[in-house]
Amino acid sequence: MKKIEGGxxxxxxxxxxxxAANIKYQDRKDMALVYSLKPxxxxxxxxxxxxxxxPVLWDMKVVKEQGNARLIIINSGFANACTxxxxxxxxxxxxxxxAKLLDIKAEEVLIxxxxxxxxxPPLEKLLAGTALLIKxxxxxxxxxxxxxxxxxxxxxxxxxxxxxxMIGGKKVTIGxxxxxxxxxxxxxxxxxxxxxxxxxxxxxMLTDIVNEIIADTYNMISVDGDTSTNDTFLVxxxxxxxxxxxxxxxDDYQIFKEALFYVxxxxxxxxxxxxxxxxxxxxxxxxxxxxxxxARKLAKSVIGSSLVKSAVYxxxxxxxxxxxxxxxxxxxxxxxxxxxxxxxxxxxVKIYEKGSGVAFSEEEAKKILSEKAVTIFINMNMGDESAxxxxxxxxxxxxxxxxxxxx
Amino acid sequence: MKKIEGGxxxxxxxxxxxxAANIKYQDRKDMALVYSLKPxxxxxxxxxxxxxxxPVLWDMKVVKEQGNARLIIINSGFANACTxxxxxxxxxxxxxxxAKLLDIKAEEVLIxxxxxxxxxPPLEKLLAGTALLIKxxxxxxxxxxxxxxxxxxxxxxxxxxxxxxMIGGKKVTIGxxxxxxxxxxxxxxxxxxxxxxxxxxxxxMLTDIVNEIIADTYNMISVDGDTSTNDTFLVxxxxxxxxxxxxxxxDDYQIFKEALFYVxxxxxxxxxxxxxxxxxxxxxxxxxxxxxxxARKLAKSVIGSSLVKSAVYxxxxxxxxxxxxxxxxxxxxxxxxxxxxxxxxxxxVKIYEKGSGVAFSEEEAKKILSEKAVTIFINMNMGDESAxxxxxxxxxxxxxxxxxxxx
Numbered sequence: 001m002k003k004i005e006g007g008x009x010x011x012x013x014x015x016x017x018x019x020a021a022n023i024k025y026q027d028r029k030d031m032a033l034v035y036s037l038k039p040x041x042x043x044x045x046x047x048x049x050x051x052x053x054x055p056v057l058w059d060m061k062v063v064k065e066q067g068n069a070r071l072i073i074i075n076s077g078f079a080n081a082c083t084x085x086x087x088x089x090x091x092x093x094x095x096x097x098x099a100k101l102l103d104i105k106a107e108e109v110l111i112x113x114x115x116x117x118x119x120x121p122p123l124e125k126l127l128a129g130t131a132l133l134i135k136x137x138x139x140x141x142x143x144x145x146x147x148x149x150x151x152x153x154x155x156x157x158x159x160x161x162x163x164x165x166m167i168g169g170k171k172v173t174i175g176x177x178x179x180x181x182x183x184x185x186x187x188x189x190x191x192x193x194x195x196x197x198x199x200x201x202x203x204x205m206l207t208d209i210v211n212e213i214i215a216d217t218y219n220m221i222s223v224d225g226d227t228s229t230n231d232t233f234l235v236x237x238x239x240x241x242x243x244x245x246x247x248x249x250x251d252d253y254q255i256f257k258e259a260l261f262y263v264x265x266x267x268x269x270x271x272x273x274x275x276x277x278x279x280x281x282x283x284x285x286x287x288x289x290x291x292x293x294x295a296r297k298l299a300k301s302v303i304g305s306s307l308v309k310s311a312v313y314x315x316x317x318x319x320x321x322x323x324x325x326x327x328x329x330x331x332x333x334x335x336x337x338x339x340x341x342x343x344x345x346x347x348x349v350k351i352y353e354k355g356s357g358v359a360f361s362e363e364e365a366k367k368i369l370s371e372k373a374v375t376i377f378i379n380m381n382m383g384d385e386s387a388x389x390x391x392x393x394x395x396x397x398x399x400x401x402x403x404x405x406x407x
Numbered sequence: 408m409k410k411i412e413g414g415x416x417x418x419x420x421x422x423x424x425x426x427a428a429n430i431k432y433q434d435r436k437d438m439a440l441v442y443s444l445k446p447x448x449x450x451x452x453x454x455x456x457x458x459x460x461x462p463v464l465w466d467m468k469v470v471k472e473q474g475n476a477r478l479i480i481i482n483s484g485f486a487n488a489c490t491x492x493x494x495x496x497x498x499x500x501x502x503x504x505x506a507k508l509l510d511i512k513a514e515e516v517l518i519x520x521x522x523x524x525x526x527x528p529p530l531e532k533l534l535a536g537t538a539l540l541i542k543x544x545x546x547x548x549x550x551x552x553x554x555x556x557x558x559x560x561x562x563x564x565x566x567x568x569x570x571x572x573m574i575g576g577k578k579v580t581i582g583x584x585x586x587x588x589x590x591x592x593x594x595x596x597x598x599x600x601x602x603x604x605x606x607x608x609x610x611x612m613l614t615d616i617v618n619e620i621i622a623d624t625y626n627m628i629s630v631d632g633d634t635s636t637n638d639t640f641l642v643x644x645x646x647x648x649x650x651x652x653x654x655x656x657x658d659d660y661q662i663f664k665e666a667l668f669y670v671x672x673x674x675x676x677x678x679x680x681x682x683x684x685x686x687x688x689x690x691x692x693x694x695x696x697x698x699x700x701x702a703r704k705l706a707k708s709v710i711g712s713s714l715v716k717s718a719v720y721x722x723x724x725x726x727x728x729x730x731x732x733x734x735x736x737x738x739x740x741x742x743x744x745x746x747x748x749x750x751x752x753x754x755x756v757k758i759y760e761k762g763s764g765v766a767f768s769e770e771e772a773k774k775i776l777s778e779k780a781v782t783i784f785i786n787m788n789m790g791d792e793s794a795x796x797x798x799x800x801x802x803x804x805x806x807x808x809x810x811x812x813x814x
Contacts, residue, residue, distance in 0.1 A: 049734035050740060051731060051742045079727070082762065083762075083763050084743075084763035118727040118730075118763070310806055311809065311810065313806065316810065318523070318524075320486070320489055320523060323458050324635060327456035327634075328455065328634035329457075333457060335489070352525075355489065355491035356494075356525070357526075396806045396807065398717075399717055400803065402713070403717045403721030
């Protein structure tokens, strides 16, 4: 697998665009498009929130009922959630306008929205933006950058990645983009993430892969414990690579799955790193858990703890908060067996074992916690399963951003 | 029921004290005592955290194995959690010392600790503090105040309450004290709370009442979603009121339960109000839920949302975040049926119904949200059950306090 430059336009036969449609923000790109020149097999997963945004309901229908999709239109600024029948109407009209302009079917158009809940993006601006996107779309790196930029809300950096693999002697490319950076919590999917690939694969196999990789990528990140109404992950595969079609779970399936996992783990980690107000990426590695589900629960519980997040922000090795968060995860374990370490590029230090803290250098711990990425590592010594979750520190800026977001 | 002045020394036959033992803090009271002149029936509930502090394990044993208790010794500063066998030894030695000085049994002594996890309170200071507490204890209001002050950590105000009721022609008094104010989350009990009463009641009936009232008092508050290792609620009933003993669930049981509920609801709300860094008490009232458990889950989900908490801090009627938090509560409901209001001493305004926002005055909403106590009120229109949860806003000060707590 080779990492290459770019993102959503990396794979053959995909175009993208990002334009300023003045949906909510002024003077910045706020609408994005992803277009497959040929019909693409489509799979996805969506928020588990009972309150689902209109575009989520729209996309769920497309993914379930259609074999293929051609286009994704996304806006930032307003979430089109809690907008009733009017919200669905906006999705339908946008899809119809785009379909007319591109001579495709409205049922092949996917829609995404992110921003303030309770407000629909204004239809006229959406329609004008859609026309502009279609006019400007191209397969260039620049267009991919533009799309990744346009879907940002409180994100401070755009998030994209692309990789190449070989399948059946053919070069297959996978590229993606995502956005955070608040209302992020592990419960599928907690954000918007879009991936395109030119692999040739059946819808059934693509769907299986997506279901396999979600649990250990997007579902393992948390910024603030709030599972959004709009979370969407979509992958389009248009078959342009010309590889032998992946129709079963053989070697080609595994090779592709591994690469798609990498792309999504990357996009998920980037969201955690760029969490609202964050200064530090926190990686929580659990090993030695009794079973996989326990490992995930333990890792997520620590990554979601406001007190752990605040301690990391303060560069304070307040390890008792880690033990506390493990303890209320809902997983049964023996605290006397657990071993806890803090680590980063600056080193690794053992903090706790056999039921109590061990002597460690506070200075060294502070140095370790002062890196931009910090790992909390725990061996439960209860079994062989492991899991990793990603989050970020809790800062005054998180509060500032969110006390002041809507207005 | 009549509210009276005071707290833990309100009921007949109880003494208290609070002294400075220099456990961790300098120049402030950090040890407290509650003493029953006669053996008292005892009931309590404790943290559900798998990682339980030594004093929690000690108290669980006392409550389970002993019919009676006489004394509670509490320290603030260090939690005596994650301290292994040494932590238990400290509980035992403190109890033995107190028992010797008072000529009671060590098994009648309850222990409480609160503060930084991973550090035991130093034994010599505990023993010296215990002797001083016993020397200074008295039944006065001042001693009650001292005890309520000594158990504070990051609390900004002491929390105490007392009420009088009549049972069988006799005046019965219930008084209590509690402390927060971080690591507070609804999952029994999330804090330290101690209640004394002179009612005459069997241990069985007292235990039943405690189990009945916990779910709607301490388990309905949240400051930061972290369930502590040390949460403890204890009630001692010494029978000094001379009422006919409560041995069944008749009228006297109901009268006493109602008053005990009031005392604990009060102490719980005070903890939420004084949450770390908080400027506003948030009350989340859910009515019209399909069942009681749903009502509680919905209320707790909103009260725990960092985004709702930040919005209240910003006096921003960002109601979409409330809908979002209801949606990920794990409860199934129809968002189209729900009706949402914001209210406070400044008025009440309808915000959402029939699946989307209703027009409301932003100015009026801001005024409502600017009060020191704010109610978010939702009618699910799914059934007849209701629940109320309490929490507080999320502020920069919460982050400052917790990025800087241990050091």
